[in-house]
Amino acid sequence: MLFTLGAFVSLAVLSFLGIDALPGDGCTALLGRFGTPAKVAECREEHQLTDPVIVRLGNWANDVVHGDLGYSIKRDEQVAQIVLPRIRNTAMLAVVAALMAFPSAIVAGLLIGRYPQSRIGRAINTLGVVAMTLPEFVIATILWLVFSIWIPIFPGVTVVPSNATVVELLPHIWMPALTLAAVVFAHSMRTMKAGVTTIQLMPFVESARLRGTKERVTLLRHILPAALPPVVNTIAVDAAWLLTGTFVTEAVFNYRGLGRLAIDAISDRDTAVILPIVLFGLGVYLTMSLIADMVVRLLDPRLKQHRS
């Protein structure tokens, strides 16, 4: 708990100081090329940018503790109103991509590991690895060509605003979700496959088979649970990435999520917008590793015994 709190505080301080060290500030970003020194000075005065960085950090922290995420100079809007819809959009995208990628990866990994000679299995394996190694924007462009131009079933880019309703947003989610799913699919599929390959040679599987257990039962009751723990960890890392690292895919499909906002906010020196995004990212990674630990504990009886 103390460690978690410490991580949040030090990341906030580091980000604050880091943004402050970059050339320019929110006022030069707002006023741009033709902002006269007088106008920039006036703007800095108005937004208390002339205070020392420690004072500004303190003020910000005080506001956050009181539930106020602050105000964006560049966008002339409350930070909560900017960031929250984006977090919702990114979370939706991540959930859809995760549902597409992870269950199918586990099933595919299990079957390919069990039946390595199968042609379909090999084809899926190769495709997955190719998708994993290609840059995201290449996959995105290929998918866009196939599903928006040649066989037009999905809208090619997102044309609804960031605060659109879920129903308005949903049609636009499939293409970016498919792209992200293609990127992460092979990681967990291959971890699963590697696990199955080693585990099915182990004595307890052998003994199950000798006992005459049905092959389906061996696969689901004996091999699957033993192969899952490393996959859970892979999935946790990938799921965290789906929530924090998707800016390339967002840009290609004009999807209005957190990634795009983070990049814009950094170039705008918009500290108040950057900080919640950075802290959200940290929260996601911590939560995911916590969940992974818990799931692995549930799956692995040895860890339970250890505890008691």
Add this chain to the structure above:
Amino acid sequence: MQKKTILRVLTVAMLCGSALLASCGRATTVSGVLRVANDAGFGGAETMDPYDGNRTWPTINMVFDRLIGVDKDFTPIPELALSWSSNDDLSEWTLVLREGVKFHDGSDFTADDVVYSINRMIDPEFDSPVRAVLGVIEAVEAIDDYTVKLSLSTGEADLPSLLADYRALMTPVDSQATIGKKPIGTGPFKMKTFDPEGTTVLVANEDYFFGKPQLSMIEIITFADSQSAAQALAGDQVDLLLSIDGKSSSIFGDTAKFTLQTIPSGDWNAIDFRVDRHPFDDVRVRKALRIAADRQIIADAVLGVGGGVVACDTPVWTADPYRWDGPCAKDTEGAKALLAEAGFPDGIDIEIWTSDVEVHMVELVEAYQQQVKDAGIRVIIKMADASGFWDDVWMKESAFVDSWGQRPAAQVLNEVYRSTAAWNPTGQVDVALDAMLDDARSTQDLAQRKQKYIAIQEHLFENSAIFLPYHKTLTRVMSSKVQGIDPIVIDAVRWEKISVS
């Protein structure tokens, strides 16, 4: 067994549902609605206040009108002003306004609105970018409800062209506080939803004084990335891209589906040399640096073949009546001789700063570096971070890349080249040039004035510290269902005449 059946039904239902959702989200062309792709130019800071530096364009031109517009040849034509005249020394102008025009909220457009609008444009406290254009106006006064008088600090023959600036729009009295997000104009379209990072929606102003618009609605959809905007057009999710990179226009080669327009513009890049630094204080060095390069090759390399029109260090663009065309062929021997005369017989080493803050800025220095090698000019390219370029490099280093948008001759020469101009990037003080500028703008006769402006550009070619190799040609692309957009810069497009079939 039952469980399985339920599962199957659920799966099928989900698949059907998502297919349905996918198809209903697939917007296609609707007759009477124009969907324009817009870039996120100011990253969320956009405002509808036309006088603000972060004005969102071209949306402001759909909602508001100018006093004076321009036709296809950039000749001033009546918009909200029906006629205009000046006194003999061109320092006082009287404008007669159109009667019976109403703002979108039903109130009458009168001389008071003109006085209010122009006072905001020229207010030194507010310091609007429009002040760089119309700063010659010292006072504005309403003679009666439909006549205004403008008093200038100097004679300005081209005041009508300056008033045709795309930001010199008329806003209602006392609208400053609300206009940014809830604009009320007289223009062909009314604001319904303003969402600069999402979709802005405008509806037709049925009572528009130039006639009811052909379209019922315009949607302006923001794209943070130009590639995704191009994808949207290819996938029939938008109808119009205001500009695309000339090099990527080939994906819209299907003439049955898309219309490509190439539009000469007044946008330019340049390399600026500070005249308060050695060796650029020497006029011979400056000229050598400018004549050592082949401008056509640079334009082709930077913008793509056909992407630009050669300029002989003049900021006056091709469609401007005062344009001077050169000659300015590459002259390696001449450049060497000038350098030798200035004390650099073995050539010269210079550093030029650039940045990818805007497109073409890095390519320009790279092409220039290759071009001037033969003349013994050895260029070292210095890269600056995009975010610090305008604050820390531009106007501050000894030599740097520059970029400007289109402006009429009278404006650009006074805004960039005049000794006292706030944004004169080279720091060059040229009293002779200032006198020539004053003389030209206060000359009444058009032919004489044109001669004077041409003399100014010849003077620049001999003395200037700005290497200005080209004006850019823009490429606009739209669905072939869009009619009524002439191949001219967007400032002169009449939005009420556009239709989508």
